[in-house]
Amino acid sequence: MSVPTSALEEAFSDAPLLRQEILEHVSKNPQYLDLFHQISRYIIKIQQASIEDRDGPSIKRRKLENNTGSQIEVFSKSTLLAELGSQPALLRIPDISFSIPQRKKFALVLTATALGAFGPNESVEFGVHLNEIDYVACVPVPEKAARQWNFAVFAKNSHGITDTATDPLLFTVTDTPPKGETSGESTGIKQTIIDNLNRILPMNVMQPSPEVFRSLTVNSYRKNENSYHVKSHLGTKEGFLFFLEDAIIWGFKKPLFCFAFDSIESSSYSSITQRTFSLTIKTTAEFSSKEIEFSMIDQVEHPAIDDFLRRNQLKDASMAETKRAKIPSSLIKENTGAKSELQAAENEIAGIDQNDSDDEEDDDYEQHSDGSDVTSESDSDDSDAGLNISQRTSSRNLAEEELGSELEDVDVTDDEEP
Incomplete structure (x- = not known):
């Protein structure tokens, strides 16, 4: 029997004798072929994660822009790789459109301890431990004719408001209810993801x-x-x-x-x-x-x-x-104690000399109980006129006063008659 050996050779490249024994065993017992391939893929993932932890950034690290335009590095931890690669999948949905941290279609995989995206050949592209997730929202995609939903999965420090921010997960699903069901009764992709996350997370997925x-x-x-x-x-x-x-x-x-x-x-x-x-x-x-x-x-x-x-x-x-x-301090200083142009115009119309300060020590100064100041001609006039007459006097047009006083002193003689 011909046995594919690529994964086995890579996984056991440093143990040729053990690899040969496995190949001989698989040749005699082909029913174990798939099992040994799963073991081989798991060993390869562990080896890759170990290299990353030891040697630092590798070609698998992806540089993504954060909100300040600088670069942050996102890479899968060895424990996350192991959990997603070895634990049974509670949920697996292929061809899910991710937008963050990568704009590409991946398989969405949920295990008992992690949520992640799988690429071709079962490679773990990125993911998050469930115990690090503190908020999940499912909201409609705006301005789309077809119904779509965005799932935003926020882990600690991925809310966009911390100084040590990392990326959340953002993916989109298009959901069509099965025949015979209304949209409110749909048990399609969207609701399947929500039900599984609600069952395993300590919080519920929030919806509008x-x-x-x-x-x-x-x-x-x-x-x-x-x-x-x-x-x-x-x-x-x-x-x-x-x-x-x-x-x-x-x-x-x-x-x-x-x-x-x-x-x-x-x-x-x-x-x-x-x-x-x-x-x-x-x-x-x-x-x-x-x-x-x-x-x-x-x-x-x-x-x-x-x-x-x-x-x-x-x-x-x-x-x-x-x-x-805020008013600049220079303007405050310049205008301290100065009358406004509007106030100056009002004073001129009322016949008030701008140089007259209406000092309380003036002989003609009088203040009414309502706070208004009136300059009276005599004490007897003030006592007889009262507040209403004083207000009318203060608002009399200066031009009319002067013109009226001149007309009263003019006598018309016979020579001046026509």
């Missing part, structure tokens, strides 16, 4: 809900269905905000952000125009008190967002002192 948040923009692709995303920008990158039961997520371009409620110090609005506004989320001191601004949000969405933030007591810091516009 109209009771938690619903976009006020009409779903242009499926008008009878709710939308759960809000379009926004992070710098020049366009993305989408999702407001979930216990977190706010922004995606789906790197960096992904996951703001769990306990990581949010406050929220605030800024750059408010007739059409758009910005939402800034500030993290707690534990997460370096970062302020991340999401801009160009449609004003139509403001009531829904504001209601969500208030219901979840995510502090609104829009009117905080640090958010107010």
Whole structure:
């Protein structure tokens, strides 16, 4: 019988006698061929992982950009390789489209202790230990005619808000309900993944809900269905905000952000125009008190967002002192004690000399109980006129006073008559 020996030769290259014994045994007992090939592949993975741990970066390390544009190295740990390669798969789905950390189709594999992506020839491309996962979200892919869902798997330090950030896992599934079932009863790929993760993880996969948040923009692709995303920008990158039961997520371009409620110090609005506004989320001191601004949000969405933030007591810091516009000290110094142009014009119209300080020591100074200052002609006039007459006198037009006084002194003689 002809026996394939490539995997056996590679796995036992440093033990030729043992390799020969295995080949002889397989020749006599072909039913064990598959078993020995699995053992050989497992040994190869262990050897590769051991080389990486000993010699540092290898050709299998993938350099991926983080949110600052620098390079971070992502590689599989030897224990992760061993667990994914040796443990029985609780779930295996081929041809899943991954976006992060690699944009490629892989087989999604879930074991009792790890979740990972398998490439051709059963190679483990990347993965994460289940005990490192602290948040998983499944949200609709926005602006797609066909129903698709994004699964975002966040491990520790992969939320985008830590200084030592690593990449989360992001993959997309297209789910079509079986014949005879409605979309709400679907037990397709999406629900299969959710059920398996809920069963094995200490937390549930979070999904949008109209009771938690619903976009006020009409779903242009499926008008009878709710939308759960809000379009926004992070710098020049366009993305989408999702407001979930216990977190706010922004995606789906790197960096992904996951703001769990306990990581949010406050929220605030800024750059408010007739059409758009910005939402800034500030993290707690534990997460370096970062302020991340999401801009160009449609004003139509403001009531829904504001209601969500208030219901979840995510502090609104829009009117905080640090958010107010600062007046330069030079302007404060220049304008100290100076009258404004508007005040000067009002004084001139009222007939008040700008050089007259209305000093309280002047003989004609009088202050009423309502705080207004009136210059009276005589004590007897003040006592008879009262507050109303004083107010009318102070607002009399200066030009009319002067013109009226001149007309009263003019006598018309017979010579001047026509």
